[in-house]
Amino acid sequence: MSYEALLRKAWKSGDFVVSEAEAKQADPADAASWRKVRHEMEEIAARETWDANSCLVAHREGIMKLAPFVKFREEKFGAVLFETRSEKVYTLSPTGAAVVREIVAGAASADLPAKLKEKYEDPSGKMAVEAASFLSQLKEKGLIVE
Amino acid sequence: MLRARFALLLSGALGADEAKAEGVARAMELVHNASLLHDDCVDEAELRRGHPTPNKVFGTTVGLLLGDLAFAQGLEEAIDISPNAPKLLVTTVREMTVGELQEEFLKGATAVSVDAYMGVAARKTGALFEWAGAVLSELSPFPHEQADPPRLACAAGILLQIVDDIHDYTLSERVSGKDEGQDLKNRRLTLPCIYAVSDTASRAEFLELWDAKEPDAARIARFLKDRGHISKTREKGRQLVDSMLAMIANLPCKAEAKELAFFVEIVAKREF
Numbered sequence: 130m131s132y133e134a135l136l137r138k139a140w141k142s143g144d145f146v147v148s149e150a151e152a153k154q155a156d157p158a159d160a161a162s163w164r165k166v167r168h169e170m171e172e173i174a175a176r177e178t179w180d181a182n183s184c185l186v187a188h189r190e191g192i193m194k195l196a197p198f199v200k201f202r203e204e205k206f207g208a209v210l211f212e213t214r215s216e217k218v219y220t221l222s223p224t225g226a227a228v229v230r231e232i233v234a235g236a237a238s239a240d241l242p243a244k245l246k247e248k249y250e251d252p253s254g255k256m257a258v259e260a261a262s263f264l265s266q267l268k269e270k271g272l273i274v275e
Numbered sequence: 276m277l278r279a280r281f282a283l284l285l286s287g288a289l290g291a292d293e294a295k296a297e298g299v300a301r302a303m304e305l306v307h308n309a310s311l312l313h314d315d316c317v318d319e320a321e322l323r324r325g326h327p328t329p330n331k332v333f334g335t336t337v338g339l340l341l342g343d344l345a346f347a348q349g350l351e352e353a354i355d356i357s358p359n360a361p362k363l364l365v366t367t368v369r370e371m372t373v374g375e376l377q378e379e380f381l382k383g384a385t386a387v388s389v390d391a392y393m394g395v396a397a398r399k400t401g402a403l404f405e406w407a408g409a410v411l412s413e414l415s416p417f418p419h420e421q422a423d424p425p426r427l428a429c430a431a432g433i434l435l436q437i438v439d440d441i442h443d444y445t446l447s448e449r450v451s452g453k454d455e456g457q458d459l460k461n462r463r464l465t466l467p468c469i470y471a472v473s474d475t476a477s478r479a480e481f482l483e484l485w486d487a488k489e490p491d492a493a494r495i496a497r498f499l500k501d502r503g504h505i506s507k508t509r510e511k512g513r514q515l516v517d518s519m520l521a522m523i524a525n526l527p528c529k530a531e532a533k534e535l536a537f538f539v540e541i542v543a544k545r546e547f
Contacts, residue, residue, distance in 0.1 A: 163383075170380035174391035177377075180401060181393035184430035185514055187423065188521030197423035198412075213409065213425065 176203065179233050186235040193232045193241075193264075193275045201229050210272055219272070224259045232273055238264065277542065278303040281431055282407045284538050285424060287531035288523070289415035296414070298356045299407050302364065305349035306403055310371060312342035318461060353410075360410045367406040374398025383462045385472055385482065389511070392466050393433060401432030417527035427522040434515045434542060440465035441508050444496040456492035459485075466511065468495075470504040477502050509543075516543050 179201045198213045208226035210219040231244050267273045279300035286296030315328040316338040330338030353360040377395050408428025443458045471481040526532040
């Protein structure tokens with residue numbers, strides 16, 4: 130019996146005792162909650178693949194990669210790059226996060242504008258310009274290698 | 276004791292202090308065994324390394340407490356390694372736990388992607404290896420940035436997880452030393468099964484076997500093997516090996532790096 134179901138029972142009957150039969154009953158609310166959480170976790174887990182992707186592309190040539198000791202994370206407050214030895218943290222704009230996501234997925238720098246165009250609307254062309262400038266900054270700071 | 280062996284080999288290839296490297300190896304094994312003690316309680320497993328589990332012999336409470344003790348001892352080991360080691364280990368244990376929680380919430384899911392599986396593996400298994408790579412890197416007196424020891428080590432952890440997940444379908448209890456078919460029993464879709472689900476030719480038949488009232492583990496194992504999903508899983512492992520070998524080539528102590536490379540190949544191919 131779920132905690133929610135127990136509360137409902139207690140509200141109606143005033144008692145918190147659960148019989149063996151009740152304990153074994155499947156609660157539809159429980160099953161629905163579980164399905165919802167599982168679905169959300171499928172999406173979360175599919176997004177949070179940064180470290181695994183970095184491991185897979187480390188040996189590939191001709192693509193951009195996170196520099197050694199650099200990690201990418203997307204948290205609730207935004208995306209960051211952090212250099213694990215110096216513990217320097219770089220917070221990223223939405224454009225920056227989009228660029229780094231493509232890098233982590235193994236994009237070549239020549240393919241980056243097309244990949245961003247595929248996924249994001251950029252009628253003013255501002256994103257393409259920002260992305261190019263951001264890429265130079267990342268290379269300059271030694272956060273990515275090619 | 277694969278973790279300990281990996282730590283000692285990586286340490287040799289980095290030229291790190293031997294005594295400290297042994298501390299890293301001990302900490303890794305203690306933290307790993309802590310997670311196994313807890314996992315066996317959660318899974319109600321009866322066999323581990325060919326022996327009855329502590330939770331089977333003494334009960335779940337003792338199993339959990341032994342796990343807590345092993346975690347604490349692992350942290351104690353880290354204190355003597357370097358100033359940064361304990362702080363990094365605490366973050367690592369958090370990552371391992373997040374990975375395990377993600378896996379727990381994914382039980383019963385059939386829409387798990389390869390990416391999601393790899394991400395979870397990087398946390399629940401790769402993170403502890405990554406810790407060893409980071410700590411040993413700090414202890415190395417030689418330039419070695421291109422080897423990227425933390426990433427190299429994380430890759431080793433993910434590889435180990437992939438091989439373990441293959442073994443759940445290919446090794447008997449007698450050889451593996453643990454209960455067979457645990458992933459099926461726990462409704463955990465691992466990489467061979469994820470490939471089966473994402474293959475249009477296999478999907479329907481696989482899901483029928485997977486969702487059967489009393490799923491037949493042997494039949495599922497045969498299906499995965501015959502349809503090439505075990506091979507495809509090994510190929511994924513191979514990608515990681517190739518990545519690791521490229522990083523290993525940049526380690527400063529070349530003779531020891533060769534031993535590490537050989538070890539990585541063994542891990543990928545082992546049938547025990």
